[in-house]
Amino acid sequence: MKKIVIFTALCATLTFATEHEHEHGGSFEQSKFIPDISLIVDTGYVHRNVSNTELEKSAPTSNYGNYGTFKEFNTNNGFNLNYAEMMLHSNVDQAFELDGIFHYGTESVEIEEAYFTTKALPYSLKVKGGKFKSDFGRLNSQHAHVWDFADAPLVYNSFLSPEGINAPGVQFQWLAPTPWYMKLGFEAMQKGNGGTFANDFDKKDGEPLYVGYLKNSFDIKDASVLLGVSYANGVSNIKNAVSAAPIYKGNSEVYGADLSVKNYFNSYSFINWQSELLYRDMKSDDVTIGKDKKQSGYYTQIVYQMDENWKAGLRYEDFLQDSYGAKTTLNASYKTSEFAQLRLQYSHDETFKMYGNNKAIDEIILQLTFAIGAHGAHSF
Amino acid sequence: MKKYIFALLFLLPLTLFANLNIAVTYPYIGALTKAIGGEKVDTVVLAKGNWDPHFVVPRPSLIAKVRDADALIMNGGQLEIGWLPPLIDRASNPKIATNAKTFLDLSQHVELLQKPASVDRSGGDVHPDGNPHFHLDPNNILILAGTVKEFLISIDSQNSAVYEKNYAHFSDMWNKKLEMWKSKMADKNALKVVQYHNVMAYFNHAYGLTSIATIEPLPGIPPSSKHTMELIELIKKEKPCCILHDVYHDTKTAEFISEKTGIKVVIMPHDIGALDTIEDLVSLFDYLTSAIK
Ligand SMILES: [Zn+2]
Numbered sequence: 307m308k309k310i311v312i313f314t315a316l317c318a319t320l321t322f323a324t325e326h327e328h329e330h331g332g333s334f335e336q337s338k339f340i341p342d343i344s345l346i347v348d349t350g351y352v353h354r355n356v357s358n359t360e361l362e363k364s365a366p367t368s369n370y371g372n373y374g375t376f377k378e379f380n381t382n383n384g385f386n387l388n389y390a391e392m393m394l395h396s397n398v399d400q401a402f403e404l405d406g407i408f409h410y411g412t413e414s415v416e417i418e419e420a421y422f423t424t425k426a427l428p429y430s431l432k433v434k435g436g437k438f439k440s441d442f443g444r445l446n447s448q449h450a451h452v453w454d455f456a457d458a459p460l461v462y463n464s465f466l467s468p469e470g471i472n473a474p475g476v477q478f479q480w481l482a483p484t485p486w487y488m489k490l491g492f493e494a495m496q497k498g499n500g501g502t503f504a505n506d507f508d509k510k511d512g513e514p515l516y517v518g519y520l521k522n523s524f525d526i527k528d529a530s531v532l533l534g535v536s537y538a539n540g541v542s543n544i545k546n547a548v549s550a551a552p553i554y555k556g557n558s559e560v561y562g563a564d565l566s567v568k569n570y571f572n573s574y575s576f577i578n579w580q581s582e583l584l585y586r587d588m589k590s591d592d593v594t595i596g597k598d599k600k601q602s603g604y605y606t607q608i609v610y611q612m613d614e615n616w617k618a619g620l621r622y623e624d625f626l627q628d629s630y631g632a633k634t635t636l637n638a639s640y641k642t643s644e645f646a647q648l649r650l651q652y653s654h655d656e657t658f659k660m661y662g663n664n665k666a667i668d669e670i671i672l673q674l675t676f677a678i679g680a681h682g683a684h685s686f
Numbered sequence: 687m688k689k690y691i692f693a694l695l696f697l698l699p700l701t702l703f704a705n706l707n708i709a710v711t712y713p714y715i716g717a718l719t720k721a722i723g724g725e726k727v728d729t730v731v732l733a734k735g736n737w738d739p740h741f742v743v744p745r746p747s748l749i750a751k752v753r754d755a756d757a758l759i760m761n762g763g764q765l766e767i768g769w770l771p772p773l774i775d776r777a778s779n780p781k782i783a784t785n786a787k788t789f790l791d792l793s794q795h796v797e798l799l800q801k802p803a804s805v806d807r808s809g810g811d812v813h814p815d816g817n818p819h820f821h822l823d824p825n826n827i828l829i830l831a832g833t834v835k836e837f838l839i840s841i842d843s844q845n846s847a848v849y850e851k852n853y854a855h856f857s858d859m860w861n862k863k864l865e866m867w868k869s870k871m872a873d874k875n876a877l878k879v880v881q882y883h884n885v886m887a888y889f890n891h892a893y894g895l896t897s898i899a900t901i902e903p904l905p906g907i908p909p910s911s912k913h914t915m916e917l918i919e920l921i922k923k924e925k926p927c928c929i930l931h932d933v934y935h936d937t938k939t940a941e942f943i944s945e946k947t948g949i950k951v952v953i954m955p956h957d958i959g960a961l962d963t964i965e966d967l968v969s970l971f972d973y974l975t976s977a978i979k
């Protein structure tokens with residue numbers, strides 16, 4: 307609540323600064339220094355074949371513990387306000403840029419990200435620090451409003467948590483002097499991520515989470531190929547979300563490999579085939595608490611953008627071990643402009659167990675996403 | 687890999703004598719830079735000339751292209767807003783940062799037309815700083831050539847004599863062409879035209895053509911049947927000569943209007959490479975000044 311007041315005050319100050327300009331004829335005008343501001347609002351209407359309570363009680367197959375509904379957005383049947391996201395961005399000076407991304411839920415405000423980025427390091431180096439989304443894999447660093455689907459793939463939710471790897475830390479990235487695009491990245495982050503690298507009990511000081519990745523991209527005619535491998539290593543202290551009993555303690559590694567081929571037919575139309583495989587290897591320190599666990603899961607999706615207005619997507623995903631079934635998602639979206647999108651999504655999910663029994667979940671989401679303010683860059 | 691790094695270290699001193707490697711956003715800027723820079727510069731063009739300049743695809747491969755650039759020249763006027771900022775961000779190259787003296791925004795050096803008094807997105811995806819398609823006035827090309835010359839001298843003063851000479855040569859040639867195009871277009875003065883998007887604003891301004899409407903109902907918004915019907919009525923009343931159409935939007939709506947009203951659809955290339963025959967700046971304006979019959 308306090309946070310809401312602070313942010314509201316910030317907005318008021320910014321507005322005040324703009325109005326102030328006129329009063330003083332611009333002699334001490336500061337309004338030109340207002341950062342780029344934008345606001346994204348995401349709402350959804352959901353209809354699924356199980357009630358909210360039933361979904362709450364059903365456990366995803368893939369997780370180590372019980373993480374409830376396993377969803378961050380569109381959790382309830384009926385109307386959902388998923389988030390309002392405010393973004394501020396500006397240069398600090400000639401050496402640094404600063405980004406702040408504030409996630410407003412209906413009853414909370416979160417600093418989704420707040421980080422500096424260096425601007426002037428030599429040798430194609432870049433350093434980022436603060437709280438930020440890790441660049442692990444193809445999707446972890448993406449914000450929900452640029453996703454091709456209304457929800458994240460199950461394997462991401464499962465291994466990296468619905469928030470993804472998002473923690474205070476530092477990131478180093480280097481662009482190799484190769485004829486194609488090649489980026490090498492290393493991150494050291496404070497563990498405590500709600501998924502594999504949770505820090506629910508037995509808290510020790512300074513046990514960071516390490517992330518490394520190599521990303522490559524090259525073009526074949528009008529198609530861009532993206533190829534990446536990622537790795538995360540950290541300590542896990544996971545306890546049951548309901549009973550609070552410890553369920554796993556040990557070292558965990560997550561390996562990722564991703565491949566996308568995106569072919570543009572013209573300025574407005576493309577087809578993108580994107581797949582990602584994640585493998586998790588958890589080595590228990592204490593088998594009396596929880597056993598070793600090896601698991602992998604994947605998604606593969608095709609997104610076709612027809613023109614400036616219409617886009618459609620198909621996604622298939624599954625786990626390779628301990629799988630009860632697969633999930634298939636189909637959607638279509640319509641944009642009235644670059645700043646407003648309406649999306650209809652249907653999914654059939656056989657990966658859940660309800661009251662211990664397999665239960666397929668059918669879900670329809672009607673999602674509306676709006677953006678105002680500074681023009682965001684087009685995503686790739 | 688080790689070998690590669692060694693080779694790189696070995697080659698490093700050589701780069702001191704190498705050409706300036708200049709990244710530019712659009713093909714016309716590449717041609718201008720090459721005309722003034724001549725042998726002393728290498729250019730790398732980021733956008734394709736036959737695709738929509740507002741929607742350049744920010745492919746990762748473009749990051750590799752600007753990573754080692756010694757300088758960056760862009761059109762500006764927010765034409766690159768949707769695609770260039772992430773490339774600059776990710777390239778980790780201080781030489782192409784917007785505050786670097788090796789960064790040039792051409793829009794700062796020409797007078798922009800159609801600066802909106804206020805902007806609101808209910809009016810479409812308007813260009814808030816004014817219409818950024820200024821290179822389509824051939825008189826502006828001369829101004830831009832001067833800007834590029836000054837820029838190259840400021841970052842590479844050793845070769846200023848070369849840049850001055852190339853500029854003198856270019857402006858002589860261009861002035862002759864300007865006379866020629868002016869006489870070619872003399873009888874087109876006060877002609878009314880319709881466009882898809884107001885890309886030809888500066889060309890129309892240069893030769894006295896009046897653009898009475900656009901096929902897109904609002905800037906950046908695809909055609910709607912309601913707007914198209916209104917446009918057909920307007921065309922019947924105002925009798926413009928033709929529809930000036932870019933190469934990257936579907937001509938389907940334009941052809942429908944043409945069928946209903948009998949006015950011609952004229953394809954107007956906006957940049958080098960927009961059509962196969964448009965190979966340089968001269969052929970671009972040769973084509974444009976001959977297109978309207
Ligand atoms: Zn435009």
